[in-house]
Amino acid sequence: MVRFVSGLTVTERQVALVVLLALSLIGLAMAAAGRGDPMGAQGFIVMIFSVGLGFAVMSGYYAPEPDESRLSRYYDDPTKVGIVLTMIWAVIGMAVGVWVAALLAWPDLTFDAAWASFGRLRPVHTSGVIFGFGGNALIATSFHVLQRTSRARLPDQFTPWFVLIGYNLFCIVAASGYLMGVTQSKEYAEPEWYADIWLVIVWVAYFLLYLRTLARRKEPHIYVANWYYMAFILVVAVLHIVNNLAVPVSFAHAKSYSLFSGVQDAMTEWWYGHNAVAFFLTSGFLGMMYYYLPKRAGRPIFSYRLSIISFWGITFLYMWAGSHHLHYTALPQWVQTLGMTFSIMLLVPSWASAGNALATLNGAWHKVRDDATLRFMMVAAVFYGLSTFEGSFMAIRPVNSLSHYTDWTVGHVHAGALGWVAMITFGSIYALVPWMWKRQAMYSSRLVEVHFWLALAGTIVYVFAMWNSGIIQGLMWRTYNDGGTLAYSFIDSMVAMHPYYIARAFGGLLFLSGAVVGTYNVWMTIRAAHAEAAAGETGADVPIAAGSGAMQAGE
C-alpha cells in the first residue's frame, strides 16, 4: 500500500483523503436514511470501502514525495493494480458462472437461501465477468496503451486511481446489491440509480483523463487502438445514461422505476444491450488487440487503413442493430428489418478486423506455435470472426425465430465472451505482466500453456453443449405431430436439456480452472519481481532497455 501511496504527491494524498471522506459520509447518509431498505446495507458497504481505503492512504501519508524524475517515466502503478483486480474478478465472476450453470442441472443447490437462487446469482456472474473482469482489463490496459502510443505520461497520479478504484466500488456495490435483491431487471444494466450515478462520475473522470493525456501526446497521429478505447468510453457513457434514466421511489429507497415503459423501454434496453456488446465487449477489446498483438508478434498490423475503415464501420453500424433482439415481438416491423439489415452489414467491418489480426500473424506462425501468449490472441481473433458471423446469422428473422429464447443465444454469447473477450484479455495480460514488473517472462510459460488448453477446451465444450441444447429446444417447441398439435410440452424440452446443462457446467469449470492457473501464474511473477527487488534493492527504477525487444517478441 505504502508503495502505491508514495507515488502520489502530498497534495494528491490530501485530495484522495478528502474524496474518501466525502464518500464515507455519503455511505453513512445512505446507511442512516436507508434503514429497513437494502439501501442501508449498500451504504455500509460504501462506508467500509472508503474508510478502509482512507486508512491505506494514511499509512503512506508521510512517505517521501516522488521526485521530479518520475515525469520521465510512465505511470504504471494503476495498471499493475488493475491487472491484479482483473484476475480476481475473473475468478469470482467465472466461479459464480459455474455455480449458476450447476444450479440449472441440480436446482436444489440453493439451500433455501434467497441470495443463492439463480435469479440473484446470475447478474453477479454477468456483471462480474463483463464489468468486473472485462472492465478492469480495459481500464488497466488502456492506461498502458494510452501512455505508450502517446509517448506521454498520465497527467497526474490521482485521477487514474480515482477511475480504477471508483469503478471497482461500482462493481462491488452492484454485485452485493444483486445478492440482496437490488436490481432494475434490465439485462446488463441491473445496478440501481445511485450506483449508476456514481458510474457516470467515474466515467467522466476516465474520459477527461484520456483527453488530457492525448493533449500531452508527442505523436502527431492518434494510434488506432486509442480510437477504439475512446469509442468504448464515449459510447458506453451515452448508452449508460440513456438506458438508466429512472425515478427513484425516494432518496432512501434503492428501488427506482425506469423512465421508459413497454415497447419504448424494450427498444432502449436492447439498443443499450447490443451496443454494450459493441462498445464494451468489442471496441475496447479491439483496442487491446491492435496494440498487444502487433507488439507481441513483433510485426506491425497488416493494414492500418483497414483498421480505420473497420473502426468507423463498427462505430456506425452497431448502433442500428439492437432491434434484432426483438424479432416477431410487438416492436414495429420496420425497426426489426432495419436491425436485421444492419446486423448483416456488420459482418464486413467485423471480419475486416478479424482478418487484419490474422494477416498480421501471417509469416509469424512459428511464433504462434511456440508462444501460448500469442496463441491466445490468435484464437481470440478466430473466435471473434466466428461469433460475429454467428451473430449476423442469428439476426436474420427466420433464423431468429428458432434461436431466440433458447440456449443457442447463450452459446453465442459465450463464444464471444470466452473465445474472444477472455482470450484476448489473457493474451494481453500475459504479454503485459512481464513488461510491467520488468521480468524476462512469466513465472511459468508451462502454466500459460496449461491455461491456454484449459480455456480452449472449456470454450469448445461450452459452446457445443449450448448449440446442441439450443437447437434441440427451438425445434422441440415448434414440432407438430400428425394430428396438427404441438408434439412436445415445455417440460419435455426441459428434460432434454439436462445432459447439456451438465456438459455446460463442465466446460465452464475447465475455463474457470484456466483462470485460476493464470491468476496463480500472475501472482508468482509479481512475487518473484518483489523478491528480486528486495534482494537487490538497487533502488533505481530502470526502464526496459532497448535489448528487451527479444523478450517481447516471444520467449
Place this chain on the structure above:
Amino acid sequence: MEIAHDAVVAFSKSWGLFYLVGFSLCVVAYAYWPGNRKAFTHAKMSVLDDDDRPLGDRPLGDRPLGPEA
C-alpha cells in the same frame, strides 16, 4: 409537440440511408488519401518501438524511430 410518426419513419428511412452512404465514402477517402499514407505508416511502426519512456520535452525530430527509419 406532436410530430407524425410516419413522417419520422420516412425521414429515418431515406436520409438515414444517404447518411450511411455519404459517411462510408468519407471514411474510405480518408483511409486512402495519399497524403495520409506517411502518418499511417509511422503510426503502424511506432508501436513496435522499444523506447519505454515518455518523450518529455525532446523535440519531435529527435525521437528514436521505429524500423521504418
Place this chain on the structure above:
Amino acid sequence: MPEFFHRKIERNAIGFVVAIVAVASIGGLVEIAPLFTIHQTVEEAPDMRVYTPLELAGRNIYIREGCYACHSQMIRTLRDEVERYGPYSLAVESKYDHPMLWGSKRTGPDLARIGDKYSDAWHVRHLINPRDVVPESVMPKYGWLARNELRIEDLGAHLVAQQDVGVPYTQEMVDNATRDAYGQATPDTDAASGVSERYGAATQVRAFDGDPARVTEMDALVAYLQILGRLTEAPYKQSAAAEAGE
C-alpha cells in the same frame, strides 16, 4: 478540403470525440426517434387498467428475484407460440410496465398469459417447492416468500414515482395505496371493498397465499402472476376477430 478536415480531426482529440459521438448517436437517433412518436401506433385498449398496489409490489418481487432471467413475457407472432401460450403480445399490454419484462431467455415457459391458468394454491405450492407439482422442474425454491411479511407502508411513495414516469394513478389511489394492498389480500376486512372501487369490479380480492391473517410477499407475487395477460381484453378480442375473419 477533406485533407485539411481530416488532419484537423486527427490532430485534435476533441474533434475526434465529436466525430465519434456524432457518428454513433445519429444511428441511435434515427432508430430511436420514431419510438418517441410510437404511441401513435400503439393499439387502443380503453379497458387497460393499472396494477393495484399489491400487484405492483408483486411485480417488484418478480424483479428483485430476477425472474426475467428465465421467463419471458412476450409471445411472438409465431403459430407455435400462439398455440402454446395464447394470443401474441400487443405493445399496449406493457405500456404501464416500467421497466418492461419481455425477457430474452426461456429456461422456463413464457408467462405473458399465465394469469388465471392455475389456481392460487398451485402457485403457492409451486413457488415453495416447484418439484412438488412439476417433478422435472429446475426452478429454485422460493420458500422465503411465504415467510416474509410484505412491506406495504411505503407503497404510496411507489405510486408517486410511478406517476412521475407517466402511469395514470389518481391521487385517491396514492392515498390509499397501503390500505388497498392490505385489503386485496384480506377479503374479509373493511379495506377490501375499496380495491374494486378504485381498480374495477373484476379485480381479484382474495387471500392469495391461503392465509387471510397475514399479507406476505407470496400474496403479492401470486396476485401479480394472476393478473399477467389480464389487464386488458384487447389481445383476446383481436385474435377472435382474426379467426372470425378467416
